[in-house]
Every structure is written in structure tokens, then in C-alpha cells.
Amino acid sequence: MLKVLVIDDSPFIFKAVKKALENSVFDVVDNAGNGKIGLEMYEKYAPDLITLDVTMPIMDGVETAKALVAKNPNVKIIMLSAMGDEALLSQAKEIGVSGFLRKPFKPEELLNKAKEILGV
Numbered sequence: 001m002l003k004v005l006v007i008d009d010s011p012f013i014f015k016a017v018k019k020a021l022e023n024s025v026f027d028v029v030d031n032a033g034n035g036k037i038g039l040e041m042y043e044k045y046a047p048d049l050i051t052l053d054v055t056m057p058i059m060d061g062v063e064t065a066k067a068l069v070a071k072n073p074n075v076k077i078i079m080l081s082a083m084g085d086e087a088l089l090s091q092a093k094e095i096g097v098s099g100f101l102r103k104p105f106k107p108e109e110l111l112n113k114a115k116e117i118l119g120v
């Protein structure tokens, strides 16, 4: 099973990610409510994939993505955000985020994106 960590302050999104990915090769292991906890959980679980919110308290998704890439340049991140402006998209790409989906996303969109990024 491929481990997925959800970094998002919305429990609703955690449930949606779980539902989209769990009957496949993915095991959605935990939910971090902000980037700071997300970095701690990254160390704990060593996930194969991270879904990352942008707007969160304490440490937002952009700062979290930078910190994750600094830890592991090959980290696989799908950014999930209601905001999808060009500036954010290009910033995410520049940082090294593997994929981007606009909220609300369709379950199969996330599943396909996750499979594509991990090559499964």
C-alpha cells in the first residue's frame, strides 16, 4: 500500500480524500491540521504522497511545500485549493509541487492524479 498524508485544516477534505483513494492501492494514514503538524507527521509516516491545502492556520501550504521539498527534493505533493490563480499555480510548480487540483475535486480526478504522479 502507498501511504498518503493529508495536510488540511478541514476534516471534510480528509474524509473526501480518504473516500477517493482508499479502495485502491492507497492507505490514507492521517490528517494534519496545519503545516507544522504536517512536517512532524511527514517524519513519522514517511508517506509516498501528500495532499496539501493552501489556506491553513500556523503554517500555510506554500511554506509547507517549501519545507517538504527542502527535506526531500523527490517528495510527491498534490496541492488542493479553492484558489487556483495563475500566480499560485506557477509558485507551486516552482517550489516542486507535483500536481494541483481545484476544490471541490471529483474523487476520480484525485485518484487519477495520484496514480499518475506515483506511476501506478
Ligand SMILES: [Mg+2]
Residues within 6 Å of the ligand: 008, 009, 010, 053, 054, 055, 056
Ligand atoms: Mg484550509
